[in-house]
Amino acid sequence: MPAPLQPPSLTPPVVTWTSERTLRLLWGVPASDHARRARAWCEELRASLAPGVLDIVPGIRSLTILTDPLAADRAHVQQEALRVVCAPCDLGALPARAIELPVCFDDDLAPDLVRFPPGTIDRLLTIEFRVALLGFAPGFAYLDGLPPELHTPRLERPRPRVAPGSLAIGGGHAAIYPGASPGGWNLIGRTSLTMFDPTRERPALLGAGDTVRFVRIDRDNFDRALRESP
Amino acid sequence: MSALTVIDPGMLSSVQDLGRFGHAWLGVTRSGAADTLALRIGNRLLGNPDNAAAIETTISGGTFRVEADTTIAITGAPCDVRINERTAPMHRPLVLRSGDSVTLGPARSGARTYLCVAGGVRTEPVMGSRSTHATSGFGARDTSTLRDGDAVPIGTSSSATSINADRDALVELFRVSSSPRLRIIGDAFSTECVVGRQSDRVGVRLEPSTPVSPPEAIDSEAMHHGAIQATPDGVLIALGPDGPTTGGYPVVATVIQADLPSLGQLRPGTTVSLISVSIEEAIETLRAREELLDRALPRADDDAP
Numbered sequence: 001m002p003a004p005l006q007p008p009s010l011t012p013p014v015v016t017w018t019s020e021r022t023l024r025l026l027w028g029v030p031a032s033d034h035a036r037r038a039r040a041w042c043e044e045l046r047a048s049l050a051p052g053v054l055d056i057v058p059g060i061r062s063l064t065i066l067t068d069p070l071a072a073d074r075a076h077v078q079q080e081a082l083r084v085v086c087a088p089c090d091l092g093a094l095p096a097r098a099i100e101l102p103v104c105f106d107d108d109l110a111p112d113l114v115r116f117p118p119g120t121i122d123r124l125l126t127i128e129f130r131v132a133l134l135g136f137a138p139g140f141a142y143l144d145g146l147p148p149e150l151h152t153p154r155l156e157r158p159r160p161r162v163a164p165g166s167l168a169i170g171g172g173h174a175a176i177y178p179g180a181s182p183g184g185w186n187l188i189g190r191t192s193l194t195m196f197d198p199t200r201e202r203p204a205l206l207g208a209g210d211t212v213r214f215v216r217i218d219r220d221n222f223d224r225a226l227r228e229s230p
Numbered sequence: 231m232s233a234l235t236v237i238d239p240g241m242l243s244s245v246q247d248l249g250r251f252g253h254a255w256l257g258v259t260r261s262g263a264a265d266t267l268a269l270r271i272g273n274r275l276l277g278n279p280d281n282a283a284a285i286e287t288t289i290s291g292g293t294f295r296v297e298a299d300t301t302i303a304i305t306g307a308p309c310d311v312r313i314n315e316r317t318a319p320m321h322r323p324l325v326l327r328s329g330d331s332v333t334l335g336p337a338r339s340g341a342r343t344y345l346c347v348a349g350g351v352r353t354e355p356v357m358g359s360r361s362t363h364a365t366s367g368f369g370a371r372d373t374s375t376l377r378d379g380d381a382v383p384i385g386t387s388s389s390a391t392s393i394n395a396d397r398d399a400l401v402e403l404f405r406v407s408s409s410p411r412l413r414i415i416g417d418a419f420s421t422e423c424v425v426g427r428q429s430d431r432v433g434v435r436l437e438p439s440t441p442v443s444p445p446e447a448i449d450s451e452a453m454h455h456g457a458i459q460a461t462p463d464g465v466l467i468a469l470g471p472d473g474p475t476t477g478g479y480p481v482v483a484t485v486i487q488a489d490l491p492s493l494g495q496l497r498p499g500t501t502v503s504l505i506s507v508s509i510e511e512a513i514e515t516l517r518a519r520e521e522l523l524d525r526a527l528p529r530a531d532d533d534a535p
Contacts, residue, residue, distance in 0.1 A: 019415045019484035020512035022454065042255055055254040057475060059451030066254070066454055069487060069513050070520065134257040135450060135476030138366050142450070181365050196256075198357045198368070204256045 013063075013085060015078060023065040023077055025085060030061035035132050035144075036094045036209030037085075038063050043095065044084050049077060058133055058208050096209040101176065103167050103189040103214045104222035112186035115152060116169075120188070121216065123150065129174060129212040139178035139196025139204035143212055146174050158184030165191045167214070178204075192217070192225030231352060232298035234285075236380040237331060240292035242430075243376040245351050245369060246471075247283040250359035254475040260455060261361035261368070262471050264342050264431055264494030267407055267523070268306035271400070272346030274527035275303040275323050277393055282350030283360040285382070287343045289497060291334035294345060298328050300384065301348040307340030307495055321400065323348075323393065340408070340495035349385020363472055399526035406519065407491055411503040415512060416483030418442075418458055418466060418504045426465065427498045431472040434496050436504075437465050445480040453477040456485035456493065468493055486512035488519050 013025035031037060038058030045056050045065070052072030057064045065081055067074070105113065105121050113120065129143040136142075151172045162168070162183035168175055170185035177183055178195035195205045206212065217225070236243065246269065249262025263269040263286055270280045285294070291309055296302070304311050304320045311318045312333040318324050326332065334343050353360050353369075362369030369375065376382070419442040426435030441464025452475065453459070459467045459479035468485055470493070485493050486507060496502060507515070 017509055018481065019456070019486070020509045020516070021487055022452075022457075022484065024451070026451075054251045055260075055452075055454075057254045057452035059476060060449035062449070062451040064452030064454075066452070069516060133450060133476060134255065136257060136474055138253075138256055138258045140257050179365075179367055198258075203253075203258075203357070208255075 015082065017074065017078075020069045021067050021072075023067065023074075023081060025063045025081060027061045033091065033094075033209065034058075034061060035130065036091070036096045037089060039096070039208040040089060040094045041084050045081060048084070049080055053077065060132060094209065095207070096211065097207070098211045098213070099206065100213050100215050101167075101191045101193060102217040102221070102225065103191050104217050104219055105189040106219050106222075109166075109190040109222075110188045112155070113188045115186055116150065116188065120150060123147070124174075124188075124214055125216060127213070131206050131208050131210045131212065132173070133208050134204060134206070137178060137181050138198070139206065140175060141195075141204075141206040141210075141212075143174040146172055148172075152186050154184040155186065158182050162187065163190065165193065165195065167191060189214075190222070192222050192229065194229055231383045232296075232300060232386055233381040234347065234351075234384050235295045235297060236376045236378060236382065237293040237295055238378060239376040239380075240287050240290040240334075242288040243285055243292050244362035244364070245283050245353050245376070245382065246286045246361045247350075247359055248281045249361050249471060250357050250363070250368070253357055254452065254454075257475050258357060259363055259366065259472055259475055261359070261363040263344065263361075264471055265306050265344070265491040266494075267403075267491035267519075268342070268344050269346070270523065271321065271403075271527060272303045272305035272344050273350070274523075274530060275305070275321065275393055275395065276301055276346055276348045277530050278346065278348065278350050279530050282346070282385075283353065284344045284346040284351055285376070287334055287345065289341050290336050291343060293331060293333045295331040296326050296328060296384075297381075298384075298386070299326065301325050302332060303346045304332075304334060304343060305346065306343040307337035309337050309343050310335035337497070339497075341497040342494055347384045352383040352385050361471075365472075393527065396526050399522055403519075403522050403526050406522070408495070409492060410500060411505055412468070412489050412493060413486045413505050413507045413512065413515065414458065414483040415486060415507065415509060416458070416481075417506065418483040419460070420466070421504055423466065423502055423504065425496045425498050425500045425502060429496065429498055431470045433467040433469050433473055434493060435465055435467055436502065442466065442482075445482070447478050448480050450476045450478045453481070456487065456490050457481045458483045458485065470494065486515060488512065488516040
């Protein structure tokens, strides 16, 4: 039986041109599956809005459209954006995937695990996380779903370099560092998968709205997977 | 393919074109020249498409050697240019012989000078752009900004194209675009700021005479080049081309697109005025600027190098 069509959001968005080139749709209370919806809106708007639209970016409770002000018809962009986000949508048809990430929790890969209560790893393995949005770095996905008792403040002194694939917790979010970058989140494991590769057809492994589960792997499997990855 | 050798990259040199568009939703920053107007002037002087990549130097300049006959143009922050030991002008095509070296002296004002090459810099594009974004690992040499000894591939120079520049229009273009002011949309809470020392391609720190009391932090949303964030320590950060795609500091105002090149030329210690304008004025200013640029220098055919 097909799922009933759902209203797009609990409240309509406030629409603002925050500059001559940026249209922001902001929801007071976002729908609980805002990320999935926003991803579907992005895909639809990307197809329907060119030319003059340069980037469409979901936020936690917003959607921002960046335009070329000399090429875009602002009235049309605004009208089209509102049409898309206010249309009823079939939640079952939204693009979102369930992804399992193999993670090794050996001590040397998890230097900050000591800051967490005993049993943290087992707890993490039971949680279904959801990608809220991508930001900070290419393919860096903010994961919702961390229980409050595992919320942990960022490090006072960020590390100058965090290894690619590091599983980290910062405040109320979990994330995987896709590339080597500076980072202030707590490192508690590492995945063997390549989270971002600009040469892949899908450069980012995770997309907004995807669900993520961590699967524990031992060091042999982790090392082998790293060796075999391109 | 011909090459250009980095003898001394100065404070910071990187390959930049007009930027990497359409991937912000994946967390991929736009990057691109901090002063796209200077890059486009340089490219048009050489008959390149606007988006051809060039080398952006920072404040201290740099020295480079060409390993083939080619034509270059130097634009952006004013500096002394030397070809081997001879003084050479900015904003003119300069014909070089293989082995010639070009030195860009320290910028007399502004922050970023561009070394544009006929045929453009031809590093391997990543996601549709040659722009460097060091922290993402996108750039010339494997990953990042330029170092001594790097060989940067460049296009082959087409037979001396002569570009008819309207020098009067070009001078007018410099006049309207080199001003210690930023026109903004929104309310920055302060009309005069001093550019702070920790300013770079990620963001320009604008320190108001009296600290602003920022609005509450927001749920992370899209950020972009020109957005002015109010931070908890009471200063403003105008995001540069390498700024993040999302952020949680409230955006209180946005630098108009026509003034982004001026933002890219701010150097620490400069006092800058912030002037509120309307969206209509912002668009009109941009349109007038583009018309002036087209009058000064014709747009080249758009087949990307």
